[in-house]
Each structure stands twice: as C-alpha cells, then as structure tokens.
Amino acid sequence: MVCVHYGPHGQRLIQRGARLAALIGAPLCVLTVDTMGENEYNSDKEMFLAGWENQTREAGGEFLVRKCQGRKTADVIADTAKERGITQIVLGQSSQTLWQEITRGSFINELMERIGAIDLHIVAVQRYPDMLEETHEEGFTAYLVKRGEHYELSDSPDGDKPLKGVFFRQLHTDFNTGLFKIVNNGNTQYLRIIQNEWVNN
Template sequence: MKHAKRIDESILVCVYYGLNGERLIRRGHKLATLLDCPLYILTVDAKPVDTFDAEKSGYIDRWTELAKELEVEDFIIRDNEKRPIQKVIADIAREKNITQIIVGQSAQSRWEEITKGSFVNVLLKEIPFVDFHIVAVNRPVVDDEGNPFEKGVRAYVIRDSETYKIAFTCPNKASIEGIFFKEIGTDFDNGVFKFSFESKMYEVKIKEGLVTNPHLIHSIYGVTSV
C-alpha cells in the first residue's frame, strides 16, 4: 500500500521507444523519492496499441513492469494520438498537477523536438508552472559490467552450421532482426545483440561476429527455426 506523499510536487517522465526509457524512469524515481512526491510516466504514439509491433510492445511491457516495481502513481499510454506532442504533455500536466517534467534529449527519438526552444516555449506558455529536466541520452550504452558500446545499428542473426553469426545486410534466408551494439575500442564485431520475441526483449553476446550463447536462440526459436 502506498504511503501518503506530498501533493505540492508531482513529476512526469516522458518516454519514447528506445533503450534510454528505463534510465529516464529511474532518474525520475530518484527525484520523486528525494521529494517524496508522486511519479507519472507518459508515452505517446500516433498508432493504436493493438497495432504495435513486437519491439514497441516489448518496451511497453518492460515499462509497465518497472512502473509496478517502483510503485509509480500511473503509467499513461496515449495511443492513436493525432495531436501535437506538446498538447498531450500539457493536458496530462494539468490533469495530474505536474510540477516537474523529465524528457530525454536524443537526435534519434521523437522527443528531439523538446530540445528546440520553440517547443519548450510552447509548453511554457501552456504550463508555465512546470520545471523541465532535459536529460542527455546520447551517451554510449553501458552494460551491467560497465562496458561501453557504440550507438546501436540494425543487424541480423543468421544460422551458420552449428552456430549463429551477425550480419548487417538483410539476408535472403531466415534470420532474427534486432540492434547490434559494438564494444568501443575493438576492431572486431564484439558486443551485444538485442531483439524482441513475443513482446519481450532479449540479448545475446557477440564475439568476433558469432553468438556466444546460442542456447538462448535455441530455447526461443527452436534448433531448426533459424
């Protein structure tokens, strides 16, 4: 059961699909914990939820789990939304009495507009009582062991005899599509390959172009499916 929290402060984290969503949510949770105030999460999409692909659904599932884990006040999904993003954010801010908004600065996401003065000015005119926290999310990705990776690129895992290898052009045979993150400072294809299956996210390690833990691929797809 949630304990009573301060009502003079309320935080909204705006996330879009990508690997930095969880980091933004945890950043918001740290701030909400310090202020002892409610935390809300918002994601906006022009498409209906029931048309989301596996990758998008995977992010939604993970954020839903994280919201429960962190006892977030509400995870708000605005799907099939045709209005400008700033209008949606402003409406939610008024509805939830938001005083602070956290967004990610990334050239690869829909939220990149947030970094432009005109966008912020529109929001400030509509919700002048809100403080904005623009968090840089274009740092190298870091795994659980602290290893940094380059920006992710689309890639494919294909079966090669008794193992699996990484490919960067769409193959003519069965493959698994995902994102490859190469380790910084290596000339080889070493890193991690992330992909989604049945609305869940998975990752396998890659060393010199080969999957080092093929048992995960086997367990998910079966030995003969790739």
C-alpha cells in the first residue's frame, strides 16, 4: 500500500510502490488520507487526486480516499492496512523538523506502533532536479505569458510580460501539468504548472 499526500512527490511514490508490488507479486493499493472538512474544496488537490487515481489504475492498482473524521492520520493508515491485509507500506520521508518531532511526536514512530508486523518503506523525498528524469518527460523551451490575472504556459512569447524557461511535463498526464524551470540571476527556480497555469504557492 502506497500512502500519498498532496504535493509533487505522490507520483514518484506510486511508481516505487508499483515496482515493489510487481517484484513481490502483490496487488497494488494507493491510499490518500483526506484531512479537509466536509465543505472544504481545493481544486489543486483534486487535480493531484485525479492524476494519482489514473496512474494507479494504469498500474493495475486500486485507489482509496479515506476521511480522517477526527482521527489521526496514522490511525487511518493502520486501520486501512489491517482491513486490506497489507504486508508492505510505502510512504515519503516526513518533512517534520526536529522541533516538530519533539513537540508533536514523530509520525513515523506513531505509525510503526500501530501497524505491528507490516513492513514500512520510507522513500527519501528528493529535490526537483534529482527527480525530474524519473517523474517528468524531457524538458522543452516554453514561455509563461500573463493573461489577465494569471500566467499561462505557451509555446510562443506572444502575450504580456513573457517568461522564458524549460517546461518538464509530468509523466502519465493528459494535461500540461509539471514544472517550469527558470534561471534568474544565476538562481534556478522551479514553478508548478497545473493544467497550463502557473500555481504560485
């Protein structure tokens, strides 16, 4: 079972989990735990979820979304794993700082206490340059042009205040979703693009 959370690394974790499932001849299950309230909506997160679900189905797996409903994420993961008879769990390295671990406790330790004999695989979450070859197509020259209040991806510099860069399209997506690389005063920056539009967060 692969556990994914909102962010750019879910695709890589699913790829890793699919390889592991094929290696040991086990079914693939991908889980995301939804911590949002009933009336909350996040369009960016919904796009990630749709992409993960498609990727999971293409790999022959099952995609699950479980609501927290006041419970801890570690409890939801452990309960789902036991319910499904899971023997291996794959998840990304925690981004907690040492201070957060001291004050809130380590998520990994919490999960290990709850899952018992299930093997836990913790995948190091790398920075964008290190993971581009594994998760994105080869980059090509593109532009971000301002249209109204937003910057949109374009193959030509037509439009207001164009930014030139290299666009890396995510694998397994039908949309122009990925990373836009720009170099400004010698500093490299990666901008998130979701369905042709720069998401500035």
